[in-house]
Amino acid sequence: MIDKKIIREHNLTIEEYEKIVQLIGREPNITELGIFSLMWSEHCGYKSSKIHLKRLPVKGKGVIQGPGENAGVIDIGDGLAAVFKIESHNHPSFIEPYQGAATGIGGILRDIFTMGARPIALLDSLRFGPLSSPKNRSIMEGVVSGISGYGNSIGIPTVGGEIYFNNCYSLNPLVNVFALGIAEKDKIFYARAEGRGNPVLYVGAKTGRDGIHGATMASAEFGQDLEKKRPNVQVGDPFKEKLLMEACLEIMAQDLIVGIQDMGAAGLTCSTSEMAAKSKSGIEIDLDLVPQREEGMTPYEIMLSESQERMLLVAKKEKVEEVRKIFSKWDLDAVVIGHVTEGKNLRVKSGGKIVVDLPVEAIVNLCPVYNRESKTPSYLESANRLELPSLPKNFNQAFLKLLSSPTIGNKEWVYRQYDHMVQVNTALLPGADASLLRLKNQKKALAITLDGNSLYSYLNPRTGGKIAVAEACRNLACLGARPMGVTNCLNFGNPEKPEIMWQFKESIKGIAEACKIFNIPVTGGNVSFYNDTEGVSIYPTPVLGVVGIVEDVRKAISPGFKEQGNAVILLGENKEELGASEYLKCLFNMEKGFPPQIDLRKERRIQEFCLDAISNGLLESAHDVSEGGLAVCLAECSFLGEQKIGFKLDLQDEMRLDSLLFGETQSRIVVASKKQNMPRLIELARKRRVKATILGETGGERMVVSHLKQKIIDIPVSEAHRAWRETMPEIFRMK
Amino acid sequence: MKFGVVIFPGSNCDYDTLYILKEVLKQKTVILWHKEHNLKNVDCVILPGGFSYGDYLRSGAIAKFSPLMQEVKEFALKGGFVLGICNGFQVLLELGLLPGAMLRNKNLKFLCQFVRIRVENEKSPFSQKTRKGQVLKIPIAHFDGNYFAPPETLQELKKNNQVVFRYCDSDGQLSEEANVNGSVESIAGLLNKEGNIMGMMPHPERASELLLGSEDGRDIFESVIDYFES
Numbered sequence: 001m002i003d004k005k006i007i008r009e010h011n012l013t014i015e016e017y018e019k020i021v022q023l024i025g026r027e028p029n030i031t032e033l034g035i036f037s038l039m040w041s042e043h044c045g046y047k048s049s050k051i052h053l054k055r056l057p058v059k060g061k062g063v064i065q066g067p068g069e070n071a072g073v074i075d076i077g078d079g080l081a082a083v084f085k086i087e088s089h090n091h092p093s094f095i096e097p098y099q100g101a102a103t104g105i106g107g108i109l110r111d112i113f114t115m116g117a118r119p120i121a122l123l124d125s126l127r128f129g130p131l132s133s134p135k136n137r138s139i140m141e142g143v144v145s146g147i148s149g150y151g152n153s154i155g156i157p158t159v160g161g162e163i164y165f166n167n168c169y170s171l172n173p174l175v176n177v178f179a180l181g182i183a184e185k186d187k188i189f190y191a192r193a194e195g196r197g198n199p200v201l202y203v204g205a206k207t208g209r210d211g212i213h214g215a216t217m218a219s220a221e222f223g224q225d226l227e228k229k230r231p232n233v234q235v236g237d238p239f240k241e242k243l244l245m246e247a248c249l250e251i252m253a254q255d256l257i258v259g260i261q262d263m264g265a266a267g268l269t270c271s272t273s274e275m276a277a278k279s280k281s282g283i284e285i286d287l288d289l290v291p292q293r294e295e296g297m298t299p300y301e302i303m304l305s306e307s308q309e310r311m312l313l314v315a316k317k318e319k320v321e322e323v324r325k326i327f328s329k330w331d332l333d334a335v336v337i338g339h340v341t342e343g344k345n346l347r348v349k350s351g352g353k354i355v356v357d358l359p360v361e362a363i364v365n366l367c368p369v370y371n372r373e374s375k376t377p378s379y380l381e382s383a384n385r386l387e388l389p390s391l392p393k394n395f396n397q398a399f400l401k402l403l404s405s406p407t408i409g410n411k412e413w414v415y416r417q418y419d420h421m422v423q424v425n426t427a428l429l430p431g432a433d434a435s436l437l438r439l440k441n442q443k444k445a446l447a448i449t450l451d452g453n454s455l456y457s458y459l460n461p462r463t464g465g466k467i468a469v470a471e472a473c474r475n476l477a478c479l480g481a482r483p484m485g486v487t488n489c490l491n492f493g494n495p496e497k498p499e500i501m502w503q504f505k506e507s508i509k510g511i512a513e514a515c516k517i518f519n520i521p522v523t524g525g526n527v528s529f530y531n532d533t534e535g536v537s538i539y540p541t542p543v544l545g546v547v548g549i550v551e552d553v554r555k556a557i558s559p560g561f562k563e564q565g566n567a568v569i570l571l572g573e574n575k576e577e578l579g580a581s582e583y584l585k586c587l588f589n590m591e592k593g594f595p596p597q598i599d600l601r602k603e604r605r606i607q608e609f610c611l612d613a614i615s616n617g618l619l620e621s622a623h624d625v626s627e628g629g630l631a632v633c634l635a636e637c638s639f640l641g642e643q644k645i646g647f648k649l650d651l652q653d654e655m656r657l658d659s660l661l662f663g664e665t666q667s668r669i670v671v672a673s674k675k676q677n678m679p680r681l682i683e684l685a686r687k688r689r690v691k692a693t694i695l696g697e698t699g700g701e702r703m704v705v706s707h708l709k710q711k712i713i714d715i716p717v718s719e720a721h722r723a724w725r726e727t728m729p730e731i732f733r734m735k
Numbered sequence: 736m737k738f739g740v741v742i743f744p745g746s747n748c749d750y751d752t753l754y755i756l757k758e759v760l761k762q763k764t765v766i767l768w769h770k771e772h773n774l775k776n777v778d779c780v781i782l783p784g785g786f787s788y789g790d791y792l793r794s795g796a797i798a799k800f801s802p803l804m805q806e807v808k809e810f811a812l813k814g815g816f817v818l819g820i821c822n823g824f825q826v827l828l829e830l831g832l833l834p835g836a837m838l839r840n841k842n843l844k845f846l847c848q849f850v851r852i853r854v855e856n857e858k859s860p861f862s863q864k865t866r867k868g869q870v871l872k873i874p875i876a877h878f879d880g881n882y883f884a885p886p887e888t889l890q891e892l893k894k895n896n897q898v899v900f901r902y903c904d905s906d907g908q909l910s911e912e913a914n915v916n917g918s919v920e921s922i923a924g925l926l927n928k929e930g931n932i933m934g935m936m937p938h939p940e941r942a943s944e945l946l947l948g949s950e951d952g953r954d955i956f957e958s959v960i961d962y963f964e965s
Contacts, residue, residue, distance in 0.1 A: 148845050149845075152786070152845060152876070152878075153786040153790070154845075155748070238786075238789065239744070239786065239789025240789075242744070242747075242786070242789075243744055330744065414849075416844070416845075416847055417844050417847070418845075418847060418875040419845070419847045420847055421847060421938070421941050421947070422747050422748060422876065423750075423948075424751040424753065424755070424940060424941055424944070429948070438821075440758070441758065470774075502929060553946065554946075576859045659889075
């Protein structure tokens, strides 16, 4: 008998239950309740976010598929399309870091190849608690191993990403994974269940009891009972997924199917109902036919299982044998478990009886939509109040300390564990501003970056949202890539708390505004709410993934200084802004103030100028200023070049020197150019109303920064490089 | 000449190798599916990198039972040319066509990075385009690339000039630091006694285009191509 306790255990409110009864005209049985609990969960139903996501601009030239499908699709010319998306796998990664991260990779890859695209790259955006704590180190090691283990095995390169550390993520680490694939633009596959009588096939791994209620776990805060949630984490097998991927791509190359959907969150439940809903048809399956790897599974368990590496497809009636043959070549199960029906219900049989009979609309489209209360947070006023600390006595020391902060320090320890070269497309190694993937047999290349500074969002979510978009586009501009489309992963706390809802709405407003000014459509994404534990929320963490195109890969440039005697030029203006900086956090443990201002139009102008300068061959390198400010940007220009060339610069701005060196003022790019190209560069900047200041030149083995001819930073490149390079290895040598 | 790239379930670098041979080096190259008993008259068989059979049991352990391996073994024993790259090298070790075994990297982590290797034997068909002592910049990507062989085997290898490449620094010097995975005597690639089979852990197909960071890998493919052309 379904009582209040059971309803609550299924993470549904009494009102939601009553709505279900009203929609289906009776009380649901336990399996049907399980179905609603998954499909009406925050994770699957987007109850708290749907209304606000409507603000995001989704139309744009080149959009073949926007939000609503497994991934977004953008036309990249020459008959090809880029298929990409970002997803979160946060809650599972806290419970079981390796498998949580691994299955996150598995899930996002299926979202890509289910559309008919061969995945060619992965990126990840990670957040952990401070690494001074062994528990956080252990979570990070598990997550990195999981991503590595799965991505490497399936042969898709993890080419980039970002990692940040903050107290708020200790009990709520974030694992956002992005994947991109290439498809022929006229051969995109959708989740459709069309054609009455067409067979529905289950393909891939057998179903077990793993991951049951994974989706509902992701839709609630963590409490004291974390260990018990371990069986909720799915277990991945990348080898199985490799076979599945090859088999799927093979059947897709041969016009054998009508529709295909991966079984991810909410497994069979989600795939059957969503495919039917999208086609406005019905679907009937027989659970006795579902390949199972455990005995005695109930209909509830089979429908809710989140066992990995499974797909659901609707084949053309006369093509079933051919489909089976291809899956058999790859040693995978491919079983007809049902068919498309007329009518609009999801009907499930088991043991000869009908155990589920629900209108598909009710499950998928009539999930409640909430416009939750929002309220300006009480922390904000005092958080925005910043009392600047005194200037450091020794800027060299402050600089070295910043270079060895985990957020800024070299991440080779991480990305060496990822095969970032498989598929021979990686034109730029990890560590640069963005990833660059060449397209074989073509001049074009795709650039990708993930960005999202959560401290900015905490201190002003609207600005944080704007900057996330602006910075991602700026990173692409530094390579010479023009942004084409955005996917976003919005990680927030409990939306039932008005202050969190306020953060969410404000972030969306900022993202929407920036996307409009940069003229880039949002093609899809993911919302992860309930990232709280015992009432403590994460900072609002919108992560933006932007994909861009470089028309001629030979013209793309990289951030490192290339040769001695180049002019070093700063595009943009320095301002006195220390708020929300890594400098204040790292040296003074202060997370206060306002994030830097952002003028989106000015930012766009500077990016356009950078793109122009690159395509005219005027720049040897370009690198944007972000965490750590100008000083860290310059140091990175030195470290990222093959020869680690030093520099000698003089800054003239009259302002606090800590702000000049380490403030995170936006819309700034440090470029290097050959001296003979400088006049043309300066002239072009003048015409485009972009401030371009000559700071000095590259050369030597020291990093020397003067202010009005007085040296403020003067250290050997090797010393700075060592501090930066040893950050991660030293941390992980600690026991 | 004709190359054949074997595909096992779980091979990942098969199409990479095919691309380099066919599109970059313009060589006749075919796919060899592991389930078919057909070598399609190729002159050189390549066992590519990847995670054949998910690296279950041991890397390369299950691949040796694939149907086609029967033909590959016969082909190799008759003097046919076989190049095993990374997982391919592991398969050759499991097949017993090359001596020794692969252990986990000394730092117990997967390693993907450019390394330098030094040519120790410039006379083999796989290296004849290089000079002795030449330093090649080629990347590795493996978890189990720590080559091991017992002392007697090592003696044999050195006596017969079977070591082709050793990990080194950019100046061509051997060191513990340069030997990132801990292989015995920094061995990165070796031949069988007859010299027609080579296994190497680094990926030459990933260093065949300047755009991707190095062209030094081409020397290995071009050595075999030249050998056949003459």
